[in-house]
Amino acid sequence: MKQRIKALVEINDNNGSRVFAVCIQILILISIVTFTLETILDLEPETRKILRGIETFTVLVFTLEYLLRIYVANKKLKFVFSFFGIIDLLAILPFYLAFGVDLRSLRALRFLRLFRIFKLVRYNRAMNHFTAAIKSAKEEILLFLFITLILIYFSAVGIYYFENAAQPEHFASIFDSLWWAIVTLTTVGYGDVYPITVGGKVFTFFILLIGLGIVAIPTGIISSALTKSVEPDSE
Amino acid sequence: MKQRIKALVEINDNNGSRVFAVCIQILILISIVTFTLETILDLEPETRKILRGIETFTVLVFTLEYLLRIYVANKKLKFVFSFFGIIDLLAILPFYLAFGVDLRSLRALRFLRLFRIFKLVRYNRAMNHFTAAIKSAKEEILLFLFITLILIYFSAVGIYYFENAAQPEHFASIFDSLWWAIVTLTTVGYGDVYPITVGGKVFTFFILLIGLGIVAIPTGIISSALTKSVEPDSE
């Protein structure tokens, strides 16, 4: 009996387990949609009731699934404290903690329920390629994330000295300038803060010319590492 | 007779069929320009009349071409329900449906006429490279589109919790926050919605640092797949 449940829940090479996995994925999607709909303020009470019903149902299924996973695990504690063991628990915990208590005060806790979506990833075989690629280029990615952070900090200090006097409300401290630096160097450019002095504009000119090359490198590293790790499989 | 029309319409290796293909392409371009001009509100009635005349002419030619394609096709039904068969029909259908009826109410249907431009692609030999490249990297592209969608959803939920209280008009629900997430993670950054709380800004900081690397990966995959599929042909 335990072996059959194990085959259903853990191993993905038979028809039964594939149906089970697809059902769980559909339920995760339904629970995400429900969660998204519930944040709309002006819902009618009846719609809210239906959404609450769907949520209760999905949480009960997830709880059953969580208990089954603990039951079939060879090393129960190891599963409970594994990455997906914790995510599985976090996906159902906010629901039970909210029972009988005022929901509004626990609103922030619901944020954790979002981890539920990570479960979608578990079943995806191709994900292993990505993990391997990230691991092989880990050192370079960290180095360039570090250089990017230095560059962002350097840009923030520079713009602070140029713009602080002219726009004290936008560039009040280096913390505020950091917001400008990340929005500019990632080329998002909302337009809420931008330099207005000649010095600040010239500084931005050079930071953009040099900076964009640096900031784009981590992307290039991930991309090339991925191509390398994918290639052997496709041959 | 049927064989000669078939050679003219379907096969692209003789002079006659090349002239035919170029003429159809020019007509498609003319019909696109006509369609674009017609959306200008303050046109003079005479200009509108001329545009209408050009449109009638192009549609008649396209109809003739469509009927010829059905005539020469070996399996007529297969052509009618093929991708380009449907596009050919959609390119002429709105014109006939609009006859005698009020045009304004059918305005949305004209949107379909846009499919006409896809016909331009049919004659392009180099397109096959692209299709092959997309097919070879299909699995990776889908995986990263999926990860990108998770990231966009995750960002939307995060910013909703940080900014909902401070800017209820811009971050009213997770649906509204999704608009912010796509505009930010694609680095478009219109500036219509952006975080103003310290928490929201710090959250955006980290989402941008991590997220841009993820979002740029599908582009890298397409690009590398294209290079691989193009290489053998150019040697």
Place this chain on the structure above:
Amino acid sequence: MKQRIKALVEINDNNGSRVFAVCIQILILISIVTFTLETILDLEPETRKILRGIETFTVLVFTLEYLLRIYVANKKLKFVFSFFGIIDLLAILPFYLAFGVDLRSLRALRFLRLFRIFKLVRYNRAMNHFTAAIKSAKEEILLFLFITLILIYFSAVGIYYFENAAQPEHFASIFDSLWWAIVTLTTVGYGDVYPITVGGKVFTFFILLIGLGIVAIPTGIISSALTKSVEPDSE
């Protein structure tokens, strides 16, 4: 005598010609700076006089260089109508045309003088790599520029139908929508026009998800072609 001038002006493998080329490059830079400074409105008359003097000097040198190039060319007419022959002429022509005539009315003609900067490129040996790379990938670049143009047009038509009723001042016709499409798909996102209806936002969501992958491909093709054409030389 003619051979010595030819060696000085045309061939770049002796010391004399290198000094000559560097002098011309410096003069081009000076003339660009002069041209830029002249566009400042509130200059003092004396400064303007000095700038005018520098300009006259550089144009005289460029004229002498142009005449020498014609003199040493084996096929004079071929040089005059070559790419750089025309640019050399366009670089000096606006100056002579402006003599004795009102300068303000000829202001637009001065725009041509900008071509002068292209002369900087002539002396750059490494430029050949780039030209070779572009040539080898010409077909793919054109195909993707074409697909990008179709995508931009398609986006413009789509947003026109979604936003025309809600924002008639920004999305008055497909021409106006094209401005939105190019600014959005290149991720510039000024924020002067953006969708406000739910339909327009959802449409933008999908266009950005699909479109950014397509728009970025020409860049990837140029980049990869460049890497390939540079490699053999560096070994």
Place this chain on the structure above:
Amino acid sequence: MKQRIKALVEINDNNGSRVFAVCIQILILISIVTFTLETILDLEPETRKILRGIETFTVLVFTLEYLLRIYVANKKLKFVFSFFGIIDLLAILPFYLAFGVDLRSLRALRFLRLFRIFKLVRYNRAMNHFTAAIKSAKEEILLFLFITLILIYFSAVGIYYFENAAQPEHFASIFDSLWWAIVTLTTVGYGDVYPITVGGKVFTFFILLIGLGIVAIPTGIISSALTKSVEPDSE
């Protein structure tokens, strides 16, 4: 004695020197955080006192480290005028120059203290990969930076002629137009300046279509050079 200090300060292959390097790195981070906090205007006097104390301590340690580095260097003058010798001095100089003098007037000098963060880079072994990659592709990077600059200048002149009459406050001279050109071609797009005339918009359309391909090339070159120089080491 001198040899033991040398082993501690300069060479990074024993436990003692690693502990020393980590301590210096932590101190650099602390001094950066202190510096950032001090720019907040409405700090309480006591907090300012504590920050000042931490700063004094870090500067004293950095001074001691600087003197030790001079002491153990074989060629003392060569170290003092080396890149990191100058940065080490600039990291502590502003502190001593500010003693006893009015701090406000010396505010700009504190900008130099930012160089302190570059010291973080010194200890990073993986940095060598990056330096090698940059060196191997130096010629191509410079060429494309140059082409990018020409393109930016060309765009600025073009938009100046199109928009100067319509928006004299934003496109007053080519200098002002250069700000628009860099913000647009790097796709930052703050939205503080953008074309409003039809001519300016059409010009921007073509500049973006062609320009983005050119501007993105230096990034591609750095990225590919990095991949090449990293590969042999990882095998």
